[in-house]
Amino acid sequence: MASSKKYGFLLKPLVFIIGLGAAALLLMWIEALRPSDFGFYRDIFKKEIVIERSENYPIRKLSDSLTTEENNFARIAWKYFKNNYQPTTGLVNSVDMYPSTTLWDLSSYLLGMISAYELEIIDSVEMNKRLTKCFHSLNTMQLYNNLLPNKVYNTIDLKMADYANNPSQDGVGWSAMDIGRFFTFVSKIKNNYPVYYPQLKKIISRWKINEMIIDGTLHSMVFSSKDKTPRLVQEGRLGYEEYCAKGLLMAGYDAYEAMVYTDFIRFKKTYGIEIGIDTREVKYSPAYNYILSEPYFLDGIEHGWDVNSRELAFRIYKAQKERYNHEKIITSVSEDHLDQPPYFVYNSVYADGSFWNCIAESGEDANEFKIFSTKAAFGWYVLFDDDYSKVLLNAANNLYDENKGWYAGRYEISGKPNKAITSNTNGIILECLNYKVHGAIAGNP
16 A cells, blocks of 8 residues: 555645536536526525416406306305304314314315305305304314414314314314415405404404414424324425415415425426426425425415416416326316225325325325316316316316215226215315406405
8 A cells, every 4th residue: 555645745636626626517517407406405506496487378367257057066066065054153064964174174165155155146144144153153262272273173062173073172283274274264354345354353363373483484283193292393385385375474474485486496397397396305304295286276266376376386287288188087186085095185296206196194105096176177277268177177067966065076097976075175166166257266455
């Protein structure tokens, strides 16, 4: 072995040359990347991420009125809320004849109910009765740790519950996503029905919203799977996080960081379409990065898209369209209840490192339960006006029980209807049809 002392004079220039070469290669790599490829490296390189916009969007123009068929669709959706209304509390079951609800599903009901009024399916007396009773319950219901609404409530007795609808004296924490969506309803009332706003303001004045907002991001209270201790965790991934922050921002809360689409984004291609995905994969962060239809079409029909959400939504829509063009599978993916175990899935364009992945809430593989989502089909139909949006509506237009409401969808493999009937599906369908005539649901000041 040669003496290191003998050749030591060569080491410093050699290290310098190697370092210079590595720096040059790194610079070439950086320059070759698009801004959206940075993901976690954004803060290191301090390079602004820009979402490139499409030249044309096939946006559907608002209609003067619904067609006879569409009006019948809306009336079928309202059947769900007639059947599942709980007169003791003014709440509505999340799933047909199952006396439980979340704030997300309650928001679907309330926005769907106001849509039913604006579509002249119910009158002002009915709407006033329902709002007054519901507001009374919201003003008196127990909060988790006296801070924020619990994740689940029994719709008959208003008691806090767990996800199996068992009574839970201490509650099971709160969901920042669910609470954020409720503020879309708050905006609707404030902008279009101000006579009810003092009642609603009294309700939300009990809620300690700042407990769930940390440095402009949204946090939920969850329980450790090991020792069941409560802890705060950041909630929301690309699409959901920004959508649920919008209502809070409109109410004056500092959820700005949660509204940034470009902080954890990169693009991956499927069927030639580059869709935005969240770089916070579950292997690095304890939450799944489901990329699917729901938050994007809800943002469109409830708030009206901003330039970034419109582009990201359009790409999600086009990816589903291209899957149909290539595979001849009519594709409309979203989160949905099932009429069989595991009872709830996230059917995604991208999730957990894979395209066209369907995952149960537990994180387990659920690809055998991929479904065509009825509510997503309605959402894309009222937002976009092209051949594929018509394909989606035609595929959805018989997925209902005329006396109970709309089914969640149809299974891809068997072709059989997924006969889960829910507040979320039926409320959103009412919202979609209302949007088609009146525009963004949250209203304008």
